[in-house]
Amino acid sequence: MEAGMIRTYLDWLIELPWALPEEKSVDIAEARRILDEDHFGLEKIKQRIIEYLAVRKLAPNGKAPILCFAGPPGVGKTSLGQSIARAMGRPFVRVSLGGVHDEAEIRGHRRTYVGALPGTIIQAIKKAGARDCVMMLDEIDKMGRGIQGDPSAAMLEVLDPEQNATFRDNYLGVPFDLSRVVFIATANMLDTIPGPLRDRMEIITLAGYTEDEKLQIARRYLVRRQLEANGLKPEQAEISDEALRRIIRDYTREAGVRNLEREIGRALRHAAVRIAEGSTGHVAIDVDQLAAILGPSRFEDEVAMRTSVPGVATGLAWTPVGGDILFIEASRAPGKGGLILTGQLGDVMRESAQAALTL
Ligand SMILES: Nc1ncnc2c1ncn2[C@@H]1O[C@H](COP(=O)(O)OP(=O)(O)O)[C@@H](O)[C@H]1O
Ligand SMILES: [Mg+2]
Known part of the structure; x- marks a missing residue:
């Protein structure tokens, strides 16, 4: 010992x-x-x-x-x-x-x-x-x-x-x-x-990327890297810019490009299967195939959907993992005239709600 x-x-x-x-x-x-x-x-x-x-x-x-x-x-x-x-x-x-x-x-x-x-x-x-x-x-x-x-x-x-x-x-x-x-x-x-x-x-x-920057990063780096990681040659598979944009918008919500890279990998693996089967020599992935490959989009245009209801305002928030939007909904109900705040609000948010009511 x-x-x-x-x-x-x-x-x-x-x-x-x-x-x-x-x-x-x-x-x-x-x-x-x-x-x-x-x-x-x-x-x-x-x-x-x-x-x-x-x-x-x-x-x-x-x-x-x-x-x-x-x-x-x-x-x-x-x-x-x-x-x-x-x-x-x-x-x-x-x-x-x-x-x-x-x-x-x-x-x-x-x-x-x-x-x-x-x-x-x-x-x-x-x-x-x-x-x-x-x-x-x-x-x-x-x-x-x-x-x-x-x-x-x-x-x-x-x-x-x-x-x-x-x-x-x-x-x-x-x-x-x-x-x-x-x-x-x-x-x-x-x-x-x-x-x-x-x-x-x-x-x-490092602040995070805009949608256009993400598209450039995807086109120049991530697609190439994921092709290689999945055993594909550049001439065997491609993803259109429109499809990349759609992945950025509807399948990921992030400041960086980590999930974007993961989704590109998923799409290319789908292509890899078809090429390995021998059913085709070239796969071009476009917007209309995305739902079939990646499933239904994860982030619908939430802003349009939520704010179509009267009384809902859109707010901006900052967190350590990037910017985000949040929805503030005000609704009126019969009662004694009080203001009820729900959600875990901090002091600043509570005061803001009071100020809004006063106005
Ligand atoms: N500006 C960029 N250009 C090319 N690839 C990038 C860029 N920013 C991030 N990536 C890629 O995104 C992936 C995640 O990056 P990573 O370094 O792990 O992020 P972090 O450490 O900030 O969480 C890596 O594959 C990285 O190479
Ligand atoms: Mg890291």
Whole structure:
């Protein structure tokens, strides 16, 4: 038993990438090309990434800021991180912080603890196989705080250039140098990130896409990717722009393009079946086939439907996952002249309803 534990410990020590690979110089023009190849639009953000890479190239030992991509799901935060790794020619590794509420998950358990293991940071380093990897700290805003110590305190140490050269994982018991890791964080919202942690990062906001941008992204990237993922050649299947627009409007409701990509995949798998059966060599998917392939549309034109009833007004709302519309319905009923508010309204909404009644 004891011998087995020591062996596991030694394996960890041996397998960790202690040596620093030689610094590869980043080709800035090539980096620009890679960012464009992977992502449509996002001009300002790509520009900021290029600046970041340029500064790192000129001052490889300087303190680089830690970038944090903030925005709704499916806008490309994770995939931008992958592109950065590709542009820098370094391995990419993702650490999911969502739901982490125990300091030991970051920093590991002492070896005296049954079933002890290093924390996620050291595990990620081993997975990357290089201590100059690009490490994505995904969903840093979803990190909780439990009774077992505050994980954000451990995170602060990981991200602190003064301290992270001698990062101490409880399991390893010896310092490990994290100072050459390129950390990139992502978040849906900023309010839940503890202040000191937020101050350590440079926030880059991704707002979400318009319908036209989604169409461009679908046409240039998602369809191509899904063709490949489903074993189809570009000449075997196509989806018309009108069909793509319809999918965006009636089958998805999101700020990003994650469900859009999933629905395109579903439509193309349908084509893949017909081609694999040998019944045809080319499938063109158009608007009139969508209902048969994807089922009835999920989002009818709700605004028109709901507001056709007198007394219903349309409101705009903001949530961390994107914009939305909501309907406010007023109806009159016999009674003693009071105002009843239903739904879980906050103070501001209650006051607004009172103000509307007064008017
Ligand atoms: N501007 C864009 N151009 C091309 N593809 C994009 C763009 N934005 C998002 N995508 C694609 O959408 C999918 C979801 O993106 P992802 O990075 O997982 O989003 P997030 O991490 O923000 O939730 C990925 O396949 C990604 O490549
Ligand atoms: Mg993501």
